Amino acid sequence: MNSLLEAFSSAWHLIAGFDAELAQIVGLSLQVSLTAVVIATLIGLPLGAVIAVERFAGRQALIVLLNALMGLPPVVVGLLVYLLLSRAGPLGSLGILFTPQAMIIAQAVLITPIIAALSRQTIEDAWREYEEQLQSLGAKRLSAAMTLIWDTRFSLLTIVLAGFGRAAAEVGAVMIVGGNIDGVTRVMTTAIALETSKGDLPLALGLGIVLISLVILLNTLAAVTREIAMRRYG
Amino acid sequence: MLPLILDSLSFAAGDTAIIRDFSARIEAGPRSIILGPNGAGKSVLMRLCHGLLLPTSGRIIWHGTRNGERRRQAMVFQRPVMLRRSALGNVVYGLKLAGVSSRECVLRAMDVLEVVGLASHAGRPARVLSGGEQQRLALARAWALGPDVLFLDEPTANLDPSATQDIERIINAIHAAGTKIIMSTHNLGQARRLGDEILFLSKGRLMEHTPVDRFFREPASSEAAAFIKGEMPWD
Numbered sequence: 001m002n003s004l005l006e007a008f009s010s011a012w013h014l015i016a017g018f019d020a021e022l023a024q025i026v027g028l029s030l031q032v033s034l035t036a037v038v039i040a041t042l043i044g045l046p047l048g049a050v051i052a053v054e055r056f057a058g059r060q061a062l063i064v065l066l067n068a069l070m071g072l073p074p075v076v077v078g079l080l081v082y083l084l085l086s087r088a089g090p091l092g093s094l095g096i097l098f099t100p101q102a103m104i105i106a107q108a109v110l111i112t113p114i115i116a117a118l119s120r121q122t123i124e125d126a127w128r129e130y131e132e133q134l135q136s137l138g139a140k141r142l143s144a145a146m147t148l149i150w151d152t153r154f155s156l157l158t159i160v161l162a163g164f165g166r167a168a169a170e171v172g173a174v175m176i177v178g179g180n181i182d183g184v185t186r187v188m189t190t191a192i193a194l195e196t197s198k199g200d201l202p203l204a205l206g207l208g209i210v211l212i213s214l215v216i217l218l219n220t221l222a223a224v225t226r227e228i229a230m231r232r233y234g
Numbered sequence: 235m236l237p238l239i240l241d242s243l244s245f246a247a248g249d250t251a252i253i254r255d256f257s258a259r260i261e262a263g264p265r266s267i268i269l270g271p272n273g274a275g276k277s278v279l280m281r282l283c284h285g286l287l288l289p290t291s292g293r294i295i296w297h298g299t300r301n302g303e304r305r306r307q308a309m310v311f312q313r314p315v316m317l318r319r320s321a322l323g324n325v326v327y328g329l330k331l332a333g334v335s336s337r338e339c340v341l342r343a344m345d346v347l348e349v350v351g352l353a354s355h356a357g358r359p360a361r362v363l364s365g366g367e368q369q370r371l372a373l374a375r376a377w378a379l380g381p382d383v384l385f386l387d388e389p390t391a392n393l394d395p396s397a398t399q400d401i402e403r404i405i406n407a408i409h410a411a412g413t414k415i416i417m418s419t420h421n422l423g424q425a426r427r428l429g430d431e432i433l434f435l436s437k438g439r440l441m442e443h444t445p446v447d448r449f450f451r452e453p454a455s456s457e458a459a460a461f462i463k464g465e466m467p468w469d
Contacts, residue, residue, distance in 0.1 A: 129315060130315055130317075132281075132286055132311065132315075133311065133314075133315035135286055136284065136286065136308065136309045136311075137308075137327070137328045137331050137332075137375075137379075138331045138332060139331055143331070147317065147327075150318075150319075151317055151318045151319075153318075232359060232362075233318045233319075233359040233361055233362070234316075234318070234359055234360075234361025234362040
């Protein structure tokens with residue numbers, strides 16, 4: 001019990017004192033996960049919107065597949081990206097294995113299906129409400145999709161944040177493709193795993209506290225934005 | 235683009251026939267009221283005419299056009315669908331889709347908002363407007379497009395008497411400005427107030443197509459007579 005309290009107190013000192021190592025790890029985590037979420041959003045949102053409004057053969061199968069991919073195990077994604085980027089792999093010539101870029105790719109692969117599947121659902125619900133009106137005004141499918149993205153923007157924000165949460169919290173994929181190299185590819189989750197196994201509980205705990213606080217902060221922001229927007233725009 | 239000719243139109247959803255062998259010729263000018271009880275097929279008929287649904291069989295022929303040219307017709311629905319943007323933004327949205335330039339869009343949108351009495355609400359989010367205001371905005375959005383034909387699907391079904399009056403005044407103004415009005419309702423009082431001619435529907439069939447005064451004076455079908463009689467006490 002005492003050692004746990006001690007760990008907490010040391011963790012707090014690390015955070016309050018802006019410990020350089022801790023700050024560096026947090027910084028890299030944010031950089032990797034935010035970039036991944038931007039890429040995943042740029043791909044996933046339009047993809048979800050198009051699937052929501054278009055009717056084509058195999059659509060239902062694609063939706064099932066996307067929904068299934070939401071549960072992709074991070075280690076499997078890590079393994080696949082590893083195989084792609086390893087020296088003998090098809091993208092081996094890029095030479096980016098064990099770099100932050102590789103981690104960004106892995107996390108983007110992991111969360112693109114999440115953003116696509118959830119936004120498909122949101123946009124399709126809106127499409128049901130808007131379809132006749134937009135058709136009546138002469139909107140083509142593609143411009144209707146853009147309209148729906150804009151009109152559901154506050155719900156979509158929550159989805160994007162869910163994607164970020166997933167990226168920032170996963171450990172399997174970044175561990176495999178990043179390698180957890182000190183000062184280069186060490187992020188919060190991989191550091192926590194390593195420090196815990198080494199017995200350096202204060203750093204692990206400190207990172208854990210930062211990670212959880214970050215996720216809570218972001219989701220609070222999303223909830224507040226959504227609340228204000230809903231009251232304002234109906 | 236008028237007259238609008240409906241040639242043995244039928245529409246079925248699965249096994250259920252909703253519009254049956256419907257033929258009519260709708261001329262430019264008079265305000266046409268599609269009248270009938272709930273479930274008679276009024277909404278489906280309007281959607282077929284507007285091109286939102288495709289007929290199971292039969293033809294819809296707009297004079298001198300191909301495939302209806304939706305640009306020159308507009309529709310106002312029973313429940314207005316407002317986009318999450320300002321009242322002005324909603325009208326501008328329709329105009330932009332119709333290919334009107336941005337500058338012209340705002341001018342025209344402000345003009346119609348003025349006419350429907352929403353100019354002071356132009357900047358307010360459309361979805362927080364009251365039901366009556368939303369329906370007036372929907373009318374403005376449709377009218378801004380300068381359609382030859384305006385379809386109205388029970389536009390006042392969800393509104394209180396005062397809001398209904400506003401809507402009816404605007405519909406008359408649109409008619410006076412030269413747009414053909416085709417409106418569905420199950421409200422006899424409204425049919426009388428707004429209509430010049432009645433197309434009476436029962437179970438998906440056209441029972442009568444007559445001037446409004448003759449329809450109420452001497453309905454030709456027993457269905458219409460029963461409908462008028464049954465509805466009168468609540469008129």
